[in-house]
Amino acid sequence: MTDTSARAMRGDIRLGRVLSIALPVGLAILLVTLWWVSAALAQSAVLPTPATALDRLTANLQGQRFRQSIGDTLYRLAIAYVGVVVIGAALGFAVGLSKFWSDALSPVLYAIYSVPKIVLFPLFLVFLGLTDASQIxxxxxxxxxxxxxxxxxxxAGVPRLPLKLAASVNMPTWAVVRKIVFPSVLPALASALRLTFGLTFLGLLIGEMFAGVSGLGYELLRNIPLGRLGDITGEVALILVIALVPVTALSILEKRIKNRYSPVEG
Structure with missing residues (x-):
């Protein structure tokens, strides 16, 4: 590789990193602008402007109870998501290594996943009660x-050819898992990290709405019957910001892992 091509490649990498951050920020700015224009044109109390939402959010942040709700949500989210990553990835990896268990359990897991989660939430209330445990x-x-x-x-979808080559040279099982299987799984795992964060956060907000006495979901639902639209939109904006930061970081991680471990086509 020549110096020119190396510099061009480094430039492309830097450009990709900049775009990975600039595009979400630009989209956020565009959405806020559209929100502001829509509120100004509507001139309705039903749709508060971003300035009104920001004012109400700033006022709420002055209160100890609201700050405690943010802390409670972040605490519950951290516990739930770490559990999703550690237990979910380990269980999926262990099951996927066995063709028998993969074929046997996959239809069951898909069937359970197809059931709307909110339908199952009463079961969590019955067994865990109105506690943090049920929400987490x-x-x-x-x-x-x-x-x-x-x-x-x-x-289960690891290419067969590398596995056959490893078997032909009697490579130990642990070496096969470490050198062939795990690197092949990493790109999909990186995508799962990003996708499941949003699903975990959504599940937590639903749990806080129905069973919480604190948390952002509880604060959001509490303001609906009171008609506090400025508070509601401010809290929604805060939730979006809280979600955007880790999702952006996970998207960058996903792209780097895929660039390194995804097979080269062609």
Missing amino acids: AFAFFSGVLPMVIMVINAT
Whole structure:
């Protein structure tokens, strides 16, 4: 590789990194602009402007209870998502290594996943009550099934040729898993990390709405019957910001892993 091509490649990498950050930020700015224009044209109390939402959010952030709700949501989300990543990835990887268990469990997991999650939430209330445990468990349940399914499919779909070559030279099982299977699964795992974060967060907000006495989901639902539209839109904007930061970071991680471990076509 010549110096010119190397510099061009580094330039492309830097450009890709810049775009990965600039595009979400630009989209956010565009959406806020459209929101502002729509509110100004409507001139209705039903649709507050971004300035009104920001004012109400700033006022709410002054309150100890609202800040505690943010902390409670972040705490529950961290526990649920770590559980999704660790347990879901490990279980999916273990099941995917066995063709028998992969074929046997995949239809069951797909059937459970097809059931609307909100239908199952009363079961969490019955067994865990109106506690943090029920909300964390429901958030975990919302994210762990897709994590398991995606990792199972990725593990079971490892190309056969490298595995046959490894078997022909009597490569130890652990070496096959470490050098062939795991690198092949990493791109799908990176995608699962990004997708399941949003599903876990959504499950947590639903749990807080129905069973919480604190948290952003609880704060959001509490303001609906009171008709506090400025508070509602401000809290929705805050939720979007909280989600955007880790999702952007996970998207960057996903792109880097895919660039490194995805097979080259052609």
